[in-house]
Amino acid sequence: MSSENEFVKDFENKITDTIKEFDLISPKDKLLVAVSGGKDSTAVLYVLKKLGYKVEALTIDVIIGKYTEENLKNIQEFCKTQDIKLHTVSFREAYGAALCHIVDLIKSRGWNLQSCTVCGVLRRYLVNLYTRKLGATKVVTGHNLDDEAQAFMMNLLKNKQEMNARLGSAPGLIKDSKFVPRIKPLYLTSEKDVEKYSKIMNFPVKYGRCPCAVDAYRNYIRNMLNDLEKDYKNIKENIIDYLLKTLPDLKAKFKTDKKLNACKECKEPSRSEVCRTCQILAFVKKPS
Ligand code: SF4
Ligand SMILES: [Zn+2]
Numbered sequence: 001m002s003s004e005n006e007f008v009k010d011f012e013n014k015i016t017d018t019i020k021e022f023d024l025i026s027p028k029d030k031l032l033v034a035v036s037g038g039k040d041s042t043a044v045l046y047v048l049k050k051l052g053y054k055v056e057a058l059t060i061d062v063i064i065g066k067y068t069e070e071n072l073k074n075i076q077e078f079c080k081t082q083d084i085k086l087h088t089v090s091f092r093e094a095y096g097a098a099l100c101h102i103v104d105l106i107k108s109r110g111w112n113l114q115s116c117t118v119c120g121v122l123r124r125y126l127v128n129l130y131t132r133k134l135g136a137t138k139v140v141t142g143h144n145l146d147d148e149a150q151a152f153m154m155n156l157l158k159n160k161q162e163m164n165a166r167l168g169s170a171p172g173l174i175k176d177s178k179f180v181p182r183i184k185p186l187y188l189t190s191e192k193d194v195e196k197y198s199k200i201m202n203f204p205v206k207y208g209r210c211p212c213a214v215d216a217y218r219n220y221i222r223n224m225l226n227d228l229e230k231d232y233k234n235i236k237e238n239i240i241d242y243l244l245k246t247l248p249d250l251k252a253k254f255k256t257d258k259k260l261n262a263c264k265e266c267k268e269p270s271r272s273e274v275c276r277t278c279q280i281l282a283f284v285k286k287p288s
Contacts, residue, residue, distance in 0.1 A: 004200055011197045015047050015185050022169040024183040025138065031055045032136035032180075034127050035086075037071025039198040039205045040142030042078055044185055046201065048140065049084060055140075058130055060123045061090035063098035064212055074204040087134065089126055095281060099212065105284045115212040118280060125277040129268065131180040143184040146191035146222070149236040152243050153221050165250035167243060176260045178269045190236065 001009075019025050031048060035041040035057045048055050059075055061068055072088070079086035091098055097105075102122070103115050131139050148167060155163040166172055169187040172179070186194060198205055213219075229235050262268070263275035270276075 007193075008197065008200060011189070011193060012047055012050065014189055015044070016051060018169065018188045019185055022183075022187070024170060024185060025053060029054070029137045030135065031138050031140050032087075032127075032131045032134060033057045033140040034123075034142075035059045035075050036142070037068075037073075037075040037078075037205060038142065039203065039207065040144055040186060040191075040194050042075065042142075042203045042205050043194050043198050043201075044140060044142050045078075045084065046082065046203070048185065049082060056085040056087065056134065056136065058087045058089070058127060058134070060126050061088060061092075062119055062123065063091050064100065064210065067206075067211055070206055074206070077204050087130065089130060091122065094126055095122065095284075097284065102280070102284050103212075106280065109283055111283055113280075115214060116218075119212070121276045121280060125268065125275070128178075128180055132178065136180065139180050139182045141182055141184055142186060142194075144186040144189050144191050144194055145236055145240055146225070148184070148187060148243070149225060149239040150218055150221050152239055153225065154217060157221075161250065162254045164243065165247070165254040168247055168251075174256060174258070174260055176269045179260075188240070 025031065031053055033041060033045040033048065033055055035045055036059065045055060045057055057075070057079055059072065061072055076086060076088075078084075091102070095102065099115065099119050099122075103113070103118050106113055106118065127139055151167055152164055155161070155167075169184050171182055171184070195207065225236055225239075260269040260271060261273060263270040263278055264273050265278040265282075266275060268275055268277070274282075
C-alpha cells in the first residue's frame, strides 16, 4: 500500500475510533453537517457519508464577498458530486443583512463586538433552528484537535473554567429539547492531517483564512501552540489528554438542572431573558 493510501486509511480509521470512543452517533441518528466550504467540514462530511451514516449538509452564507462566494460554489459542487443534499440559508434571508454590515452597525452604536463573535452567535442560532426544522437529531461540526486545544488554552489563560467545562467531543452543559446536540468527529484529528487528507482527496476547497478572522487572542494562542510544537512534540495532543482527564469533574462542577428560558423575543432557548441573537438584532435595527 502506498504511503498516501495508508495515510487515508489511518485518517478515516481515527474518525471511526473517535465516534466509537465518545459514543457520538447512534444508528437512529440523522446527521446534519454544518459546512462552510472549508477543509474541515468538507472532510468530515465526506468521511461520514463514506462510513455509511445518513448525512445532509447545511451551510450558512454569512456573505463576506468573494471569500464566501467561492466557498459556497465549492460546497455546492462537492455536494452535487457526492450526491449529498445541501441546505443553504443566508444572513440576508434570515437577518436582512450581510455579516460585515451587521458588525458595522453594531460598532457604530458603540458595541465593540468582533466579527467572529457576531458571526458565531448568529450562525449557531440558524444552525440549531434549521437542524430542528429539518428533523435532524445531531449537528456535526468540523472542529478539530487544534481548535479544541486553542479553545482550552484561551479559557485557561482567561481563568474561564466554566467555558472549559463546555468543551469536549459532544460539547455543552445544559440539555434542552430545543437545543440539538452537537458532535465533533474530528476531535482527535490534527489540523495538519485534515489539510493533508483534503489535498490528497483533491477536495474543492480554499486553504486561506477568512478575511474577517481578526480574533487577535485566538491567533496569538494558535501561533504560540504551533511554535511550541516545533520543539515539544505532541503538545496539542497532551492538552487534549489533560482536558479529557479533567472534563468529567469540570462537567459535574458546572452541571445545572436549571431550565433555559424561552427568549422573550423569538422563543428560542436562552440563558438570559433575551437571547444573544435577538440582542444583536435589536442593536442592528435600532433607529439612529
Ligand atoms: S473566521 Fe470569523 S468571521 Fe470568518 S467565518 Fe469564521 S467565525 Fe465567521
Ligand atoms: Zn431570541
